[in-house]
Amino acid sequence: MSDYRPPLRDIRFVLDHVVGVDELTKLQAFSHVDREVIDSVLDEAGRLMAEVVAPTNRVGDEIGAVHHDDGTVTMPEPLKEAFATYVTSGWNAVSAPAAYGGHGFPEVVGLAVQEMLTSANMALSLCPMLTHSAVSAIYRHGDDEQKATWLEPLISGQWTGTMLLTEPEAGSDVGALRAKAEPADDGTWRIFGTKIFITFGEHDMTENIIHLVLARAPDSPPGTKGISLFIVPKLLLDESGAPTVRNDVTCVSIEHKPGIHASPTCVMSFGDGGDGAVGYLLGEVNHGMRAMFTMMNKARLEVGLEGLAVSERSFQQALAYANERRQGRAVGAPTGKSSPIIEHPDVRRMLMTMKANIEAMRALMYDNAAAIDRAHNAEGPDERSDADARATLLTPLSKAWGTDLGVEMTSLGVQIHGGMGYVEETGSAQHWRDSRIAPIYEGTNGIQAIHLALRVLPMDGGAVVGAYLEEITAAASEAEADTELASLGAGLRAAVAGLRDATQWMLDTDDTNDVLAGASPYLRAFGVVAGGYYLVKEALAARRLASPGTNGFLDAKTDTARFYVSQILPQAAAQYSAVTAGADQLFAVDPPTLEA
Ligand SMILES: Cc1cc2nc3c(=O)[nH]c(=O)nc-3n(C[C@H](O)[C@H](O)[C@H](O)COP(=O)(O)OP(=O)(O)OC[C@H]3O[C@@H](n4cnc5c(N)ncnc54)[C@H](O)[C@@H]3O)c2cc1C
Numbered sequence: 111m112s113d114y115r116p117p118l119r120d121i122r123f124v125l126d127h128v129v130g131v132d133e134l135t136k137l138q139a140f141s142h143v144d145r146e147v148i149d150s151v152l153d154e155a156g157r158l159m160a161e162v163v164a165p166t167n168r169v170g171d172e173i174g175a176v177h178h179d180d181g182t183v184t185m186p187e188p189l190k191e192a193f194a195t196y197v198t199s200g201w202n203a204v205s206a207p208a209a210y211g212g213h214g215f216p217e218v219v220g221l222a223v224q225e226m227l228t229s230a231n232m233a234l235s236l237c238p239m240l241t242h243s244a245v246s247a248i249y250r251h252g253d254d255e256q257k258a259t260w261l262e263p264l265i266s267g268q269w270t271g272t273m274l275l276t277e278p279e280a281g282s283d284v285g286a287l288r289a290k291a292e293p294a295d296d297g298t299w300r301i302f303g304t305k306i307f308i309t310f311g312e313h314d315m316t317e318n319i320i321h322l323v324l325a326r327a328p329d330s331p332p333g334t335k336g337i338s339l340f341i342v343p344k345l346l347l348d349e350s351g352a353p354t355v356r357n358d359v360t361c362v363s364i365e366h367k368p369g370i371h372a373s374p375t376c377v378m379s380f381g382d383g384g385d386g387a388v389g390y391l392l393g394e395v396n397h398g399m400r401a402m403f404t405m406m407n408k409a410r411l412e413v414g415l416e417g418l419a420v421s422e423r424s425f426q427q428a429l430a431y432a433n434e435r436r437q438g439r440a441v442g443a444p445t446g447k448s449s450p451i452i453e454h455p456d457v458r459r460m461l462m463t464m465k466a467n468i469e470a471m472r473a474l475m476y477d478n479a480a481a482i483d484r485a486h487n488a489e490g491p492d493e494r495s496d497a498d499a500r501a502t503l504l505t506p507l508s509k510a511w512g513t514d515l516g517v518e519m520t521s522l523g524v525q526i527h528g529g530m531g532y533v534e535e536t537g538s539a540q541h542w543r544d545s546r547i548a549p550i551y552e553g554t555n556g557i558q559a560i561h562l563a564l565r566v567l568p569m570d571g572g573a574v575v576g577a578y579l580e581e582i583t584a585a586a587s588e589a590e591a592d593t594e595l596a597s598l599g600a601g602l603r604a605a606v607a608g609l610r611d612a613t614q615w616m617l618d619t620d621d622t623n624d625v626l627a628g629a630s631p632y633l634r635a636f637g638v639v640a641g642g643y644y645l646v647k648e649a650l651a652a653r654r655l656a657s658p659g660t661n662g663f664l665d666a667k668t669d670t671a672r673f674y675v676s677q678i679l680p681q682a683a684a685q686y687s688a689v690t691a692g693a694d695q696l697f698a699v700d701p702p703t704l705e706a
Pocket of ligand 1: 273274275276281306308309367375547551552553554556560
């Protein structure tokens, strides 16, 4: 048993009152799914994550993945066992397409399972996360033969998938990559080059690993327009379809990192043997970025989810500690006896900040996943394209706001533990260390903010963001009409008005450098306001369900929204002077004079 308790009550509340899961399951694609089945899936997944996976988090951190001279990487034994149980119980396949052995649940249900897996062991969760992304890329861009060959074992978890973009000279600038792909006579390709920082590029949990590799075909144009995507298995399949033939790809080394020690971060070399690694083109030549984006959008949401999931684990631990640890005497407590630190206002502030942000993140991310579900499965083309636009808007918020908060919330988790948080004994520091990577990979948060500002806001002439802001305004009006929630409505109305002005500034400003300079504070403000929207929405739902004072969980929803609206939401307004300041101040001090 572990200290992790799956937050099923809140997950169900979000599914019911934010996502509208009953409406979602009415779609033809989900006709085999109903609320009862979803409930039992969540219960069972929660049990496995708490009982089997969560106890491996500490040992995974302590032992970590180990690279050997022969290029193999071994995982700590308890993680191998937990992964095997996860796979044999079918959890890898929750939202994968039924035609290839998946269970065909909505993405949002898969996301709930992934949240619990990530809370239980973030390092391990990266392997299924990347495998799910590989599945969507092959499912959406592969030909029939590729789907028939690769999907089933990836969906079941018999094999795992990776995503290989990064090279020493190509990080955020993917278009600078140099890995080469040469056509072979038999229609396959030969891949040469080096990729760095590849998550689960090598491990011993499964017999085969399917790499999705970006490389350049001969005579391709420079930049992202000349990139193609290839399926490159670690072991090639023999005539019977069994993975028995070693491909020319090796794991040269793995990185040493502050966190996610059980996630091997590999330097991968292709073609060292001379002939090149055998690869199969996925999609069309020079259209690799399109296929890779299919992987990246799903992966970005699931990386955002890491911010939520690790914050949740950190919060549960901090809450338990705050109840146990006694220091000082709280105001009004009897003399001669120290109080549990949870009685001190400053500790309560930290706990409430964690709780409110966690619930806000969960609502945003589940809404994001439901938008992806509707984008693929809604009945009409207009509904599908509206949902797709909504998912495109919410994804950079989930990724960047969620992972920045992940670092901040896990840092609060450490703070609540005092000195015991900074030493490794309590495990609180591990969450903080683990969370630190998430703002960096899958497109740094700076790149997410730029994407939001330059590509997402202008969609449909600003209509997509405009519709979302209207939705927030409508929630503010609804809250204002309820005497109990009127102050929440007023706070949200003021916040969305500020965000609307800032959005207009971003859309109207011609100087791109000024827009780029304001992008990160703008994304932050957007995340904070979106968080307020979801918590007010939840408070409205709680009001509809029960009168105040009759249900502790529902009362807490309203109280948490009140805390957020009066103490966190105003932080959005504090961003706007940075949003609209332009770039001049940032460049006023020349690089040589930056040094004091
Ligand atoms: C543990 C780990 C696991 C990873 N897993 C994978 C994986 O599985 N597959 C894979 O392909 N990659 C992986 N990566 C690589 C990761 O995606 C990159 O590190 C990331 O995209 C950033 O690239 P970079 O490190 O080269 O940083 P750089 O691109 O050099 O960025 C450095 C800084 O400059 C900023 N910056 C860069 N360009 C711009 C710009 N145009 N405008 C504004 N700011 C800019 C960045 O935001 C950042 O703050 C992983 C990395 C790590 C550390």
